[in-house]
Amino acid sequence: MNYCNNILETIGNTPLVKINQITKEIPALVLAKVETFNPGNSVKDRMAIKMIEDAEADGRLQPGGTIIEGTSGNTGMGLALGAIIKGYKLICVISDKQSKEKMDILRAVGAKVVVCPTDVEPDDPRSYYSVSKRLAEETPNAWYVNQYDNPSNAIAHYEQTGPEIWEQTEGKITHFVVGVGTGGTISGVAKYLKEKKPNIKIWGVDTYGSVFKKYHETGIFDENEIYSYITEGIGEDILPKNVDFSLIDGFTKVTDKDAAVYTRRIAKEEGIFVGNSAGSAIKGVLQLKDEFKPDDVVVVLFHDHGSRYVGKMFNDDWMRERGFLDEEITTAADLIKDHIELPLVTVKTEELVSHAIDRMKKYEISQIPVVDVNGFVGSLDEAQLFRAFFEDKDLADKPTKSLMGKPFPIVKANAPIEEISKLIDKDNNAVLVELENGKHQILTKHDIIKAIR
Structure with a gap:
């Protein structure tokens, strides 16, 4: 009989799959190492599993112990499988930018999940780096994995992933392209492949908001490069010890939008349902097309599965909110479609200014139309309120009509953007759109800014 003794024995030997549609403009053969075939x-x-086994071997991880790690989700899943089979407890510390699916999956396999804020410095006590270390110090019989600096991370790919790619391509690989996060994958694979073929080219895919590309090119750790980004699984605001820059020939950076768009394209055009970093990786390959010749064999690694992103990159509403869907926007109706079904928030002429302020706070809006029995007769915006407050401290108890400005202009739903742009200026921050049902909706500068790609 042919069977595995446990799920850990199914790790590795993932397939190489030719990319046919997305890379048509690239002369070389492009093959994806599809790592979603691993059990996690x-x-x-x-x-x-390599980090667990090495920690067991040298005594850092004791029987019945607790594994603690800061993770973007995928390492946590691998650790969870090891913890289940080997009898350990697991605490995963994860940043709040990671998808809900990742957090739910970790809980489903028995991990305790601690969520930390993304927008803090690495040494901030709230960061997931700091919280992981603190929990490891406070928890009896605990082992802090530290995948960023743990050498077993890169060794796993030197011993497994690199040899697999070499054998599957019969040594014909000329370029390896992969997203860089902890650095273990790129460094371990690169070390093995360069030992076999020193002239092979290794390209890292980075994201905007990460320090890798500039550091590789200049040796400067530029904190101005660090800012929040959406892409998951790649990029860092630290320099992990596992990133061996001497093995990497270059980096290319991919935007959040391109990463999300190409994640969806891989699924729709290649039938491969993979995650966010795969979108970054394949867009990185396209950006590097001038590096490839017809006889080259390019291997790009797809890190994880698309099921972890169904509420994000594979959700149209999520994509639309961030301006990642390339939808044609030409009319007023296009600009307000995200809130076209919501009731228009107004204030009556005889209501107190305090009522208008309460409504603006509640609905988080900066402008509000003023109405009476005859229709729209005026408007209020936050700039008016700001200026008037310093002139009259009793402003809130006065009727809205005493402060209101001119009513907002009214346009038809099919009004072109060019017409709207002439109506919105420094003195007028909004227009009202007349809908087919006779109702109205407000269109503001914010709606126009959201539409900018």
Whole structure:
């Protein structure tokens, strides 16, 4: 009989799959190393088990102990499989930008999940780096994994992923392209492949808001490069010890929008349902097309599974909110479609200014139309209120009509953007759109800014 003794024995030997549609403009053969075939659906299964086994071997991880790690989700899943089979407890510390699916999956396999804020410095006590270390110090019989600096991370890919790629391509690989986060995958694979073929080219895919590309090119750790980004699984605001820059020939950066768009394209055009970092990786390949010749064999690694992003990159509303859907926007109706079904918030002429302020706070709006029995007769915006407050401290108890400005202009739903742009200026921050049902909706500068790609 042919069977595995436990799920850990199914890790590795993932397939190489030719990319046919997205890379048509590239002369070389492009092959994807699809790591979703691992039991935890990501490349991180390999290094998670290697780190556990090495820690067991040298006594850092004791029987019945607690594994603690800061993770973007995938390493946590690999650690969870190891913890289940080997009898350990697991605490995963994760940043709040990671998808809900990742957090739910970790809880489903028995991990305790601690969520930390994303927008803090690495040494901030609230960061997931700091919280992981603190929990490891406070928890009896605990082992802090530290995948960023743990050498077993890169060794796993030197021993497994690199040899697999070499054998599957019969040594014909010329370029390896992969997203860089902890650095274990790129460094381990690169070390093995360059030992086999020193002239092979290794390209890292970075994201805007991360320090890798500039540091590689200049040796400067530029904190001005660090800012919040949406892309998951790649990029860092630190320099992990596992990133061996001497093995990397270059980096290319991919935007959040391109990463999300190409994640969806891989699914729709290649039938491969993979995650956010795969979108970054394949867009990175396209950006590097001038590096490739017809006889080249390019291997790009797809890190994880698309099921972890169904509420994000694979959700039209999520994509639309961030301006990632390339929808044609030409009319007033296009600009307000996200809130066209919501009731228009107004204030009556005889209501107190305090009522208008309460409504603006409640609905988080900056402008509000003023109405009477005959229709729209005026408007209020936050700039008016700001100026008037310093002139009259009793402003809130006065009727709205005493402060209101001119009513907002009214346009038809099919009014072109060019017409609207002439109506919105420094003195007028909004227009009202007349809908087919006779109702109205407000269109503001914010709606126009959201539409900018």
